[in-house]
Amino acid sequence: MAFIPGTIDDDDLNGTEFSDIITGEAGNDTLDGGTGGIFDADFLYGNAGNDRLFGNEGNDYLDGGDDRDTLVGDNGNDIIVCGNGDDRASGGNDIDFLYGNAGDDRLSGGSGSDYLDGGDGNDTLGGGDGNDLGIDTLVGGTGNDRLNGFEGDDLLFGGIGADTFIFFPVAGADIIYDFQLGQDQIELVDFNFDPATDLAFVASDAAAETSSARIVYSRGSGSLFFNPNGSSAGFGTEDLGYGSAGGRIVTVLGAPNLTSADFIVPAP
Template sequence: MSSLIQTVLADIEVGIAEGEEIGEDRIEGFEIILGGRGDDRISGGRGDDLLAGGGGDDRLRGRDGDDILVGGAGDDELEGGDGNDTFLVIVVPGSDDGDDEIDGDDGRDTYDASAATQAVVIDLDRGTAEGVEIGSDLLTSVEGAVGGKGDDVLIAGNAVNFLAGGDGADVFVFRTTASLANDGSGRDEIRDFQVGDRVDLSKIAEAIGGLVFGGLLQDGQAPPVHQITFYHETFGDGERTVVRTVIDLERDEDLQFLIAGRHELTEQDFILAATECPADQPRDTV
């Protein structure tokens, strides 16, 4: 369907695809639907579907399964439905892929801008994703963020988030203690931490009166208050570096997040004051 100009309506669950140029067709056993240049309406089924809108202002709905939704050019509306869905950004040289509205719905859903060659800012706290190549997208119920090849800024929200910066000198931002506490539902994870990447805790440090880097936490050592410490822990799928800061011992405010792999962290891996932020990093206004 990718060569079509007129609008296409396709629904995998109902088993129908129709449009002025294609008539009305029965579709069975399909898990991949590619739209054309019109304003398409494409819905998935119960399996793991790949839905791509192509050109035009499309509306994609994944329904059940772990779906991949690609809006393409135009201002698209994408809804994941149930399952762990991925919203994949495409990059067309000389243009952006439109200003999209994305709703992950249920499951652990991911906004994937790995195709971007220039910097992107993905803010899971405020529900936005912006960049020269990706436009300005609105995000709802999206828990994961994947950056591209530029120096990206990925900002955690109050859900359990998983962040991957990709290439470039990326900054992972935790604005508030709530963005680390996650209402006790689990720990955030940075899934790729490379040389040049940094973790920005400057807003938290400002709010609590300061943070300093304390280094490796030894076995049996009580974690010091208002210090950033780390230790290593082995999980079933590999080793993690656990980063920890205790805000208040009496109230049991012990905030942690994970970094995939074994890392010997230093003070240079953290931003603990606003004056240390990279010059091109967006400044928080609230």
């Protein structure tokens, strides 16, 4: 294993084809783990400065340290720690663990079944398009966070603060574990509906399937359904231009008594 140290200046450090330890020290550094195989593990430490860390191949550990960093795991099962500052981190392929810690961070799992923890600050978490194992886990932590599982059946924990859970028609059937009435909100993007006329609240899942509303919430189960048929009852089996057929969007555990005030519909 090679040890590749930086200096107090702005360094550009590249690893070998084997496992490496690369430390940026002070300065705005660029650290690249190199082209090792999938069984090699690089350890990259940005330390102080606005650094850029790239794990590339292998199961890597990336730690941004202080200041505003960009961290990319790429291939392999990576662990990415953002540290202090408003950081940007992406897991890339495979199964990754991303930790935002302090700062307003943007975390993206990429493909694979990933675990994202925003930590402190107002964070934005995106699970990515992984559905090979079906589950991304997103934890907002402390702060007013935005969570979007994207594709796959994902597990969403807002944590402390006023959080927003975001859904698109092509996403999977997610679970919200800790929705706080009067504080958290559900944002529905590209569903093309008017909450004043196309949002219905019913007592059961069976009643949801007979509703002609485009978005239907079952207060009996906490499930939110999408009906692309519009005026026709039933969830439909065709795409109809939305990227997916109708059905369950998300289940809100505890089946809270949601109203239209708990939903956000962004302007097109």
